[in-house]
Amino acid sequence: MRILPRLARFSALAPAFLALAACKMEVLKPSGDIAERQKDLLLASTGLMLIIIIPVMALTILFAWRYRASNKKATYRPDWDHSTKFELVIWAAPLLIIICLGALTWVGTHLLDPYRPLDRLSVSEPVPDQEPFRVEVVALDWKWLFIYPEEGVASVNELAVPVNREVEFSLTASSVMNAFYIPAMAGMIYAMPGMETKLHGVFNNGGEYQGLASHYSGHGFSGMRFKAHALEPAAFDEWVDEARANGGVLDRPRYLELEAPSENVKPMTFAEVDPELFDRAVNMCVEQNKMCMAEMMALDDQGGTGLAGTINMAQLTYDKEIRRGLARPVFGQEPFMVTSFCTPADSARMFSDLRQSQPVVRVDQTPMRGIALPRPENRLGLGMDMPRLIQDARRPAADNQL
Incomplete structure (x- = not known):
């Protein structure tokens, strides 16, 4: 008679087991070479640890029984x-x-460095002499923005890339730090405000895969998911044509509207994109006339702006704080932004597409060596020659026309 209550308890747990049965093993069922190698690293590490864990568990039971x-x-x-x-x-x-x-982790960490260009597309296929497919990613509250600089289109909460081609993601965030993760393609990488991170990956098999934000980032975090479509070249061209046919322009004012916090946003596309938008998002100067971080660092490298900077001095306010109504007063006044000193020519130089002029450098990883990546330079250049800009910035406040 005691068996019946026990069966009743187990039957109450049946819905939970059924729910778990519907889960997909995304990490252990990769669709890309990078994710496949990460799976092998995970399984190898787990197997090595089980060499200790299994005997310890067995001996614990044996000792308890024997003694x-x-x-x-x-x-x-x-x-x-x-x-x-x-x-x-x-x-x-x-x-x-x-x-x-330790040896396995050291080699795997350098071999699967997200900043490092791929050394192969798969076990049997080397990387062709072709530039990576570039996608610019911005983590917004609470949605993902994907910009395709070569195609001139953009999408929200929907990613489409060609299958069997190296993809280079450039990532940043508009407000808080987030984590970009497509388990079937590659590892997780952080997207942080004011910074640009990189991730290289490839889809070897076509299909639809899950992408998500793997870090808690606020109230709408749970809906910050997207579908990643790995398409054949012809199907990808059709997707781009459809995005262009749907219309819509993603310029700076539209981006500021899109950046406002929203939850469970349905996928949408834009037919045109401001070519400077991603770089301005990285430099936190999407607003009109706001000083970019690259300009501020370049001025600081030249010794600052002198007396002229006293009337232009304020904290570099995060864009999200103004739109959320959270910006704090600056020196007892209403929040204001640091005004840019750049001329149109300076801005064009700062936001020129440097990626196209920098060839992809692939490192021979046999044998594996821990060679660090080259240090990135300031967009304006640390040794830049901007005498007129600095001279104007250092004039007395009464003479400086801002």
Whole structure:
């Protein structure tokens, strides 16, 4: 009769088990070479750790059974405290496992560096002599914006890329730090305000895959998901043509509207995109006449703006704070932004597309070496020659026409 209550308890858990059965093993079912190698690294690390975990769990049960109080045959040795063979096993085995894990992790970390261009498309296919397919990603509250600089279109909460072609993601965020993750394609990478991060990956198989924000970033975080479509070249061209046919222009005012917090946003596309939009999002100067971080750093590198800067001094206010009504007063006044000193020519130089002029450098990874990537330079250049700009900036406030 006691069996029936137990069966009733297990039957109550049946819906939970059914719900878990519907989950997909995204990480262990990759569709790209990078994700496949990450899966191998995960399985190898897990297997090495199980070499210790399984014997420990088995011995725990064995010792509990063998030295139970009712077992009169168990040897009682209260004065035993040392065994050289036992000490050798319990110290040498974990030490060897740690060494193997360290070597595996070191090589895997450099081999799968998200900033490093791919060394192959798959096990049997090398990377062709072709530029990576570029996608610019902005993490908004709470949605993903994808900009295709070569095609001149953009999409929200929907990603489409050609299959079997290297994809280079350039990522940033508009407000808080977030994490970009397509488990079937590549690893996770952070998207942070005021910074640009990189991620390289490839889809070897066509299909529809899940993309998500893997970091909590606020109230609408749970709806910050998107579908990633790996399409054949012809199908991708059709997707681009459809985006252009749908119309819509993503300029700076439209971006500021889109950046406002919203939840569970349905996918949408834009037929035209401001070519400077992503770089301005990185430099936190989408608003009209706002000083960009690249300009501010270049001025600071030249010694600052002198007396002229005293009337232009304020915190570089995050864009999201003004639109959310959270901006704090500056020196007792209403929040205001740092005004740009750049001329149109300076802005054109700052936001010129430097990516096209920089060839992709692929590193021979056999044997594996931990060679760091080259340090990125300021968009304006650390050794830039801007005498007129600096001279005007250092004039007395009464003479400076801003």
